[in-house]
Amino acid sequence: xxxxxxxxxxxxxxxxxxxxxxxxxxxxxxxxxxxxxxxxxxxxxxxxxxxxxxxxxxxxxxxxxxxxxxxxxxxxxxxxxxxxxxxxxxxxxxxxxxxxxxxxxxxxxxxxxxxxxxxxxxxxxxxxxxxxxxxxxxxxxxxxxxxxxxxxxxxxxxxxxxxxxxxxxxxxxxxxxxxxxxxxxxxxxxxxxxxxxxxxxxxxxxxxxxxxxxxxxxxxxxxxxxxxxxxxxxxxxxxxxxxxxx
Amino acid sequence: xxxxxxxxxxxxxxxxxxxxxxxxxxxxxxxxxxxxxxxxxxxxxxxxxxxxxxxxxxxxxxxxxxxxxxxxxxxxxxxxxxxxxxxxxxxxxxxxxxxxxxxxxxxxxxxxxxxxxxxxxxxxxxxxxxxxxxxxxxxxxxxxxxxxxxxxxxxxxxxxxxxxxxxxxxxxxxxxxxxxxxxxxxxxxxxxxxxxxxxxxxxxxxxxxxxxxxxxxxxxxxxxxxxxxxxxxxxxxxx
Numbered sequence: 001x002x003x004x005x006x007x008x009x010x011x012x013x014x015x016x017x018x019x020x021x022x023x024x025x026x027x028x029x030x031x032x033x034x035x036x037x038x039x040x041x042x043x044x045x046x047x048x049x050x051x052x053x054x055x056x057x058x059x060x061x062x063x064x065x066x067x068x069x070x071x072x073x074x075x076x077x078x079x080x081x082x083x084x085x086x087x088x089x090x091x092x093x094x095x096x097x098x099x100x101x102x103x104x105x106x107x108x109x110x111x112x113x114x115x116x117x118x119x120x121x122x123x124x125x126x127x128x129x130x131x132x133x134x135x136x137x138x139x140x141x142x143x144x145x146x147x148x149x150x151x152x153x154x155x156x157x158x159x160x161x162x163x164x165x166x167x168x169x170x171x172x173x174x175x176x177x178x179x180x181x182x183x184x185x186x187x188x189x190x191x192x193x194x195x196x197x198x199x200x201x202x203x204x205x206x207x208x209x210x211x212x213x214x215x216x217x218x219x220x221x222x223x224x225x226x227x228x229x230x231x232x233x234x235x236x237x238x239x240x241x242x243x244x245x246x
Numbered sequence: 247x248x249x250x251x252x253x254x255x256x257x258x259x260x261x262x263x264x265x266x267x268x269x270x271x272x273x274x275x276x277x278x279x280x281x282x283x284x285x286x287x288x289x290x291x292x293x294x295x296x297x298x299x300x301x302x303x304x305x306x307x308x309x310x311x312x313x314x315x316x317x318x319x320x321x322x323x324x325x326x327x328x329x330x331x332x333x334x335x336x337x338x339x340x341x342x343x344x345x346x347x348x349x350x351x352x353x354x355x356x357x358x359x360x361x362x363x364x365x366x367x368x369x370x371x372x373x374x375x376x377x378x379x380x381x382x383x384x385x386x387x388x389x390x391x392x393x394x395x396x397x398x399x400x401x402x403x404x405x406x407x408x409x410x411x412x413x414x415x416x417x418x419x420x421x422x423x424x425x426x427x428x429x430x431x432x433x434x435x436x437x438x439x440x441x442x443x444x445x446x447x448x449x450x451x452x453x454x455x456x457x458x459x460x461x462x463x464x465x466x467x468x469x470x471x472x473x474x475x476x477x478x479x480x481x482x483x484x485x
Contacts, residue, residue: 190386
């Protein structure tokens with residue numbers, strides 16, 4: 001009996017010591033670390049920032065080969081650098097990563113209705129962060145200055161990140177006339193110059209008169225035109241100069 | 247009016263339920279409102295940063311959104327001191343050219359293989375690009391009500407945001423690689439094809455930067471932290 005007890009103690013000691021090597025929190029083992037970030041394509045140069053303190057919901061979809069680990073649904077919040085550690089989760093496997101809060105979630109004003117609030121990822125067992133991306137798509141606008149001070153702005157293509165049509169519409173759906181509301185003109189010192197009403201409005205374009213600020217021969221200043229839709233939402237920004245100003 | 251009729255007729259439990267429903271609806275509305283601008287929470291924090299704890303929250307978010315690792319205590323204390331000093335005195339501590347110098351100092355030290363430089367004009371354009379999203383964070387220290395970007399001065403938090411944002415993208419995003427003067431010209435183009443091309447270049451390759459900063463910033467006596475202090479020196483943040 002005593003031998004059995006001693007043997008059991010050895011077994012327990014072995015399990016206790018060797019346990020961490022197989023434990024889900026000890027890489028390399030199984031599970032993954034997600035890195036959640038925002039890809040902001042609405043600017044001239046795409047900008048990346050981390051999605052910090054973002055709530056995510058994770059659903060296992062299928063194994064990709066021999067997988068081990070917890071396949072139950074998971075909820076977590078990204079840390080101050082956009083990381084969420086799920087080193088106990090089932091891998092290699094496909095998981096659905098749902099943005100519960102943050103950008104691309106259903107709380108995101110600019111997420112088009114019907115556009116998914118999740119990303120399906122094939123996740124490997126690794127303690128190296130694996131990317132979970134949210135993209136803020138741009139709308140492509142063209143513009144030119146005519147008759148010295150008039151700016152003609154037209155929609156070219158793209159999504160609805162800048163132009164929410166009536167609260168949102170699917171990507172690549174053109175704006176409507178209601179998206180060409182008033183605009184505000186600022187100079188390159190951030191000084192508000194004037195409110196401008198849109199004229200010659202069509203579904204895809206509108207004209208704005210920047211007079212007297214955009215006169216040729218004036219100092220070389222870059223002007224910002226901020227377009228608002230009829231609901232008062234900021235839709236798009238345009239940077240331009242007067243033809244002969246520079 | 248419908249609500250007042252309902253309110254008069256509801257019993258106590260009903261009123262509580264109605265209040266809870268309104269509260270939840272308001273919270274959902276508030277949450278939805280906060281999502282209109284991806285950078286809005288930064289601007290709100292910039293407005294509220296008048297105490298040590300609120301300044302700490304502001305710098306934690308600036309750093310967390312743009313770079314990696316945790317700001318060490320010595321760096322955080324220095325930033326908070328500078329921001330509180332700025333709030334109390336209104337004296338600017340940094341400028342657009344100082345931000346460019348600081349990024350040009352730190353960038354090649356973090357990854358000389360990809361860093362291609364910046365200049366004060368690029369900082370100005372980046373500031374203009376973000377001004378309507380984070381107005382309170384980026385407005386000039388010597389601003390007038392009429393000209394919030396009237397000169398090139400910045401608060402410590404504004405300078406840190408621009409420096410950290412540009413540093414991160416200059417080191418991890420190919421759309422930002424290359425001659426800064428050429429990039430400044432592109433900024434003013436109205437050619438959608440150029441914009442589409444630049445978007446296609448974008449790639450978020452953060453592994454090297456994360457690997458350098460996360461352990462580096464955890465070591466108060468290490469070279470990364472001392473370099474970060476030098477970065478703040480150039481930025482104009484007092485020791």
